[in-house]
């Protein structure tokens with residue numbers, strides 16, 4: 001089920017697509033089996049975000065990356081600078097609630113507590129779907145099919161994250177979520193019909209394109225960890241959320257699940273035959289130089305990488 005850029009497809013990886021040129025691996029995933037849970041999750045998220053701000057602030061974001069992130073607290077595009085032509089407000093115009101894999105019913109606000117069985121199921125099913133994708137990816141690279149999934153052990157320490165997002169009405173002087181790549185391996189993005197704004201950077205055409213939201217499909221992004229493991233062969237998806245003319249004055253909701261490798265996992269490249277033939281030299285990408293500009297990249301663990309990215313993101 002890996003296809004390039006704009007194409008959508010059925011949920012199957014094709015190993016034959018991998019050895020060709022895969023600039024970024026973004027695709028829509030259909031028949032993922034989460035549709036019903038997804039719409040119930042959106043109802044809960046809307047109810048949660050409609051709470052008064054002081055109630056939401058009772059569960060502020062922690063060092064472990066759990067809890068409420070208020071409007072203006074996160075700046076995903078850490079390199080963004082103001083310029084004449086661009087948006088004037090560079091801090092993300094969004095609020096989020098982060099739920100970790102360790103988060104229990106006792107850790108969350110009442111409205112989430114009341115729906116925790118649903119949240120737990122959604123979190124687990126999203127994780128399982130990512131594990132399936134990681135298996136397909138390993139098979140595509142002709143390495144042990146459990147190679148990646150073993151690095152995502154649910155019972156080990158790690159940053160896997162379910163995130164509820166709300167973008168309040170804004171205008172074109174602001175950005176909703178700045179340009180960034182995700183920090184983990186695969187990300188699943190669940191979106192609402194008619195609530196567009198997600199854009200992906202096409203490195204070949206050097207342009208942004210809109211990812212149309214389809215309620216029965218989720219968007220799959222590749223994250224930094226896959227870029228490290230494949231030595232830059234699979235690129236992490238550079239994306240952002242912009243106010244669009246037809247919806248900037250409306251609320252936008254989305255839900256993301258980030259699969260993230262266990263803290264102790266080293267991000268050293270895999271030994272796959274495709275990578276030996278021509279991909280052993282990692283090329284830093286122009287649009288990701290802030291993201292990948294780390295010294296001693298090869299000894300970084302997933303936990304260190306995550307912490308570094310989080311430190312840069314929060315104001």
Ligand SMILES: O=C(O)CCC(=O)C(=O)O
Nearest residue numbers: 165177189198241254256
């Ligand atoms: O809201 C979206 O569609 C994207 C959110 C996102 O990219 C993120 O939280 O990392």
Ligand SMILES: [Fe+2]
Nearest residue numbers: 180181182239
């Ligand atoms: Fe993202």
